[in-house]
Amino acid sequence: MAKFKNSVGLTEKKKFTFEEPLCLESGEEIGPVTIAYETFGKLNTDKSNAILICHALTGDSHVAGYYSSDDLKPGWWETMVGPGKGIDTNKYFVICSNILSGCMGSTGPSSTNPKNGKPYGLDFPVVTIQDIVKAQKKLIEHLQIEKLLCVIGGSLGGMQVLKWASFLPHMVGSAVILASTLRHSALAIAFNEVARQSIVNDPNWNNGHYYDGQKPSIGLSIARMIGHITYLSDESMRQKFGRRLQGKTDLSFDLDVDFQVESYLHYQGAKFVDRFDANSLLYITKAADYFDLTSPNEIESLDILKESGTKFLIVSYTSDWLYPTYQSRSIVKVLKKNGLDVSFCEIEADCGHDAFLLPSEKLTNMITGFLRARPKVKKDAI
Amino acid sequence: MAKFKNSVGLTEKKKFTFEEPLCLESGEEIGPVTIAYETFGKLNTDKSNAILICHALTGDSHVAGYYSSDDLKPGWWETMVGPGKGIDTNKYFVICSNILSGCMGSTGPSSTNPKNGKPYGLDFPVVTIQDIVKAQKKLIEHLQIEKLLCVIGGSLGGMQVLKWASFLPHMVGSAVILASTLRHSALAIAFNEVARQSIVNDPNWNNGHYYDGQKPSIGLSIARMIGHITYLSDESMRQKFGRRLQGKTDLSFDLDVDFQVESYLHYQGAKFVDRFDANSLLYITKAADYFDLTSPNEIESLDILKESGTKFLIVSYTSDWLYPTYQSRSIVKVLKKNGLDVSFCEIEADCGHDAFLLPSEKLTNMITGFLRARPKVKKDAI
Structure with a gap:
């Protein structure tokens, strides 16, 4: 079909459930947990070409492609993810999962509480970006991937990337953080x-x-x-x-x-x-509001990150007033202070925070180049 | 009392009612209309020292002073209006009225509808900034003032000032417009x-x-x-x-x-x-949203304004993102294009749109100087 040209084409939402309870930052536990996810492209034999994309506030696992031939709307980052695109599915194995507490297939407040067979509602525990990442890690382990070539995300997705890099640095080869922040501001x-x-x-x-x-x-x-x-x-x-x-x-x-x-x-x-x-x-x-990688608890994580060799690309947009450029610059500053390899670009754009989701040749070229420049993950480096 | 030092002291809310219906921009009529107002200082014998202050969205006529000796809170612009202050009540006769459609004493949706003895509610007609100004004009006429030395206001108050100047130019000697706009933006x-x-x-x-x-x-x-x-x-x-x-x-x-x-x-x-x-x-x-001095209907008003000799001071604030500086610059541009005498200042301030209401020596000095530089209104100039 014409619309499948330059697209990953038909995709399917898959589900992975882990039974053992997930320990949350609050001290509470939740389980079993289901994570809805989609994958695009093929995992190579040494499992060194996996890219995890983290979605923003109201996104889902459907980052690219169509669920059926009648489907009118492709995934939310169709312009970036696909064969020959910025995140090239001919080269990379792309994974995107719906976040814990979401409502697009992963366990969240609308899911059935195993304790009473009813939707959790407010019995669902408050989760943090770290909890969201911990659930994603379970999925990555389930896919038998030891280290991700790259973790990419914008906005709330960028917070997840930052948490991946600081919380699980040895699993992250490189990281792309778009229109995001080290900590949620009072305005946000x-x-x-x-x-x-x-x-x-x-x-x-x-x-x-x-x-x-x-x-x-x-x-x-x-x-x-x-x-x-x-x-x-x-x-x-x-x-x-x-x-x-x-x-x-x-x-x-x-x-x-x-x-x-x-x-x-x-x-x-x-x-x-x-x-x-x-x-x-x-x-x-609430998970977004709780996010603060500069809080005293996080200092240790940044210390570990130092030794990881994770490489970063940070991108901000001139007209983004929700996560303005100065907040991206703070990310750059913290990472550089820790001796990490960081590239930074502020893209000129009129369209505000949404810019990171809109087609941009500049961003596409930047991500292509960044991914190409990264050495493939070597087993012995893990 | 100590708190009355450097203050206009005790003030009183007065009411003026006009019976004849006010014709509104919508084509509807409303009447009788009551306007709540306060005055400060003394009107001089030739009635040439009157300054009208127009309040912002949720303000009222209580621009300065206290309603009683127990009153803990002074009026909303106490720092600017009073003896020896930026708008010096030893020199000027200051008037401030609650706007039409307000709820602080002037006729609005909570007032009694004479047709049925019940509060208007949604039977109150939609009013515009011009309608608000027309009602204020009735008050100024009631006070037997033919020409105002100055009309001053910030935000929605600034829109009223712009409307005064363009709609009733021969009644306005000078105009001070703070943190305001020629037209309400899509964002606002x-x-x-x-x-x-x-x-x-x-x-x-x-x-x-x-x-x-x-x-x-x-x-x-x-x-x-x-x-x-x-x-x-x-x-x-x-x-x-x-x-x-x-x-x-x-x-x-x-x-x-x-x-x-x-x-x-x-x-x-x-x-x-x-x-x-x-x-x-x-x-x-809604009145704010309808405000657009650049719409085709307004061109004629600007033509009349040309001949008025009204002098303008326009002030914006660096961190005001509701009515950003470029919008004040548009006011300056339109006025200058019409050959008018315009002073403009962008004040460095971190505190956003609210800055115009906060104590500022810079603004105080600017207003003092602007008022002092204006020649007193001469009868023969009316």
């Missing part, structure tokens, strides 16, 4: 808290027990609207919407939607509630 | 729409009829939390809160508040619902 926490408040104050939320009734769709939709604003930029919103009216030639002089930007946000909110679980958003935003 | 509209959605989806909102029951406090509180984020800056939030925890030494590992920034937003939200009407916020944000 603030937006997340408003999003959470919007959800938990929806009467249908019902303290997290809504799985057999009406969903807190309005709260979740407003949360998504807030999120969407932070993914764009003043400039991109000006270009994309300006003050253009939605389906009318004059102001309505009522309290309904007048402007295209309002209509766009409503559309994004409504679309989101069809695909995402409100409780998952609560848990994942 | 987006935040307002999310705030409105938060209110109208609170079940207590009840299509605007909540005055005899539970108020939509949660929706209004979340709307205020969103607003507050936009008034601060990444830098000021980092300085003010960083990642400091609220009343605990460790992360809670639950979905409750962990960080000071979350607690601050909750506090601001809760405080706001005690003093503000949710419907007023809907109407005032």
Whole structure:
């Protein structure tokens, strides 16, 4: 099929379940845990060409390709992952899994709690980026890969990459971190808290027990609207919407939607509630807020990272105000201070935080070059 | 009393009602209209020392002073308005009125609809910045002032100043516009729409009829939390809160508040619902969104403004991302293109949009100088 040209084509969501409980940073345990994942390309015989892609806040394992020939929409990073693309599936074995606490096949608050046969809801434990990475590690071990050639991710995915590199440095050959941060800022926490408040104050939320009734769709939709604003930029919103009216030639002089930007946000909110679980958003935003690689507990990890030889590519975007360039520069600074090999690039882009997901020849070339320059993982180096 | 030193001291909210209906931009009419206002200082005999201050989104007429000797909190611009201050009440007669559609004494959606003796609710017509200014004009005429020495305002207040200058140019000797814009941007509209959605989806909102029951406090509180984020800056939030925890030494590992920034937003939200009407916020944000002095309808106003001789001071703040400096520069450009006398200053400030309300020696000196340099309004110049 024409759309499968330059694509990984048909893909399939797979599931891996491990029975032994996962010990979490909170001290709690969870198990069994299922991780939904997809793979693209072929693992070579010495298992040295595996790349793990970590998805952002509301992403999933479906990074590229189509689930069926009727499927209209490819995976979320189709422009980057595929044969001959930036992350070339002819060369690399690409893995992407849905994060722990997600709602796209991995264990999360909407999954069945084995203790009572009902959805976990708020009985799901609060997880951290480290817990998410620990669950991913189980998958990588299940795939019998001892060391990843590269771990790549943007935004919340970038936090996972940073955690992989600092928590499991000897499993990470190289790391690409896009539009991310060493620690979640007060501004980012603030937006997340408003999003959470919007959800938990929806009467249908019902303290997290809504799985057999009406969903807190309005709260979740407003949360998504807030999120969407932070993914764009003043400039991109000006270009994309300006003050253009939605389906009318004059102001309505009522309290309904007048402007295209309002209509766009409503559309994004409504679309989101069809695909995402409100409780998952609560848990994942909390994991983001808890992320701080500069906290005193993390110093030791950075010490271990020093000896790993992991190589880094850090990328930021000029108009990203959610994780601005200075935050990427902080990553660079910390890594360099630890004597690590770090490349850094700030890409000129008007489109805000979302830039890392949009097609970019510059980013594609940079990732291609970075992956090519990395020596293949040698067994004796593990 | 000590606190009255360097203050206008005790002040009183006054009310002016005009019976004849006000014709609105929508084509609708409203009347009678009451305008709550306060005055400070003395009007001189030739009525040439009157300064009108226009308040921002959720402000009121109480720009300076105290309502009683027990009153702990002075007016919202106490640092700028008073004897010997930037806007010197020993020299000038200062007027500040609550805007039409507000909830601090002027006619708004919470006022009684004379048609049925009940609060207007959504029967209140949508008003524009021009309508707000038209109502203020009635007050100025009532005070028998033919020409204002200066009209001053920040943010939504700045929009009113721009409208005064372009709509009633011969009544405006000079104009000070702080942290404002010629037209509401898509970004600013987006935040307002999310705030409105938060209110109208609170079940207590009840299509605007909540005055005899539970108020939509949660929706209004979340709307205020969103607003507050936009008034601060990444830098000021980092300085003010960083990642400091609220009343605990460790992360809670639950979905409750962990960080000071979350607690601050909750506090601001809760405080706001005690003093503000949710419907007023809907109407005032809509008035802001409708504001566009660059729309084709406004060209004529700018032509008239050319002949007025009104002098302008435009001020922006480096960290204001709600109405960034480039938007103030657009005001300067339009005014200069029309041959007007414009001074412009971008003030270095970390504290975001809120900067215009905070004590600033630089702004104080600038306003003092600007007012001093203006020749007094001469009768024959009117």
